[in-house]
Amino acid sequence: MNEDNTNMFLAKYAKKFFVYIIMPLCALVTLLIILGTSLPDTPNQIREKQQSQKEMIINKAFNGWNGEHKALTQAIKDSMHAPETYNHIKTFYRDDNDTLLVTMEYSGTNAMGWTYSEKSYCRDRC
Numbered sequence: 001m002n003e004d005n006t007n008m009f010l011a012k013y014a015k016k017f018f019v020y021i022i023m024p025l026c027a028l029v030t031l032l033i034i035l036g037t038s039l040p041d042t043p044n045q046i047r048e049k050q051q052s053q054k055e056m057i058i059n060k061a062f063n064g065w066n067g068e069h070k071a072l073t074q075a076i077k078d079s080m081h082a083p084e085t086y087n088h089i090k091t092f093y094r095d096d097n098d099t100l101l102v103t104m105e106y107s108g109t110n111a112m113g114w115t116y117s118e119k120s121y122c123r124d125r126c
Helices: 002-038 043-061 070-079
Strands: 087-096 099-109 115-125
Touching: 070 099, 070 115
Parallel strands: none
Antiparallel strands: 087 099, 099 115
16 A cells, blocks of 8 residues: 555656656756857957957967068068078067057178168057
8 A cells, every 4th residue: 555655646746846847947958058159248258259369360460480570571571682681580579459569670681792680660450
């Protein structure tokens, strides 16, 4: 008789447990998954995304091998008498929010055959 009472108890309350506990829990989890994918980013997440995008732009502007600024290097070589003698020495940049201030030191040979070193500066929007 005790086993029958247990089976009746389980049959009676199993449906209620499923309807009142399991189903709402599944609905809540589904709702959280749906909302979680469409919630707007927090200010920190937005800042991190912008920072990573900016780092990608900066990395594309510089040569990964020797650190020279690609556009400034091309402009310098275009203005040199003997561009094949161009030698990059060092490059620095300062990040001013949406502008990079780039300083590049290089050397080359002039029309007289003398070696000189010089610094060039540019602003690069990022």
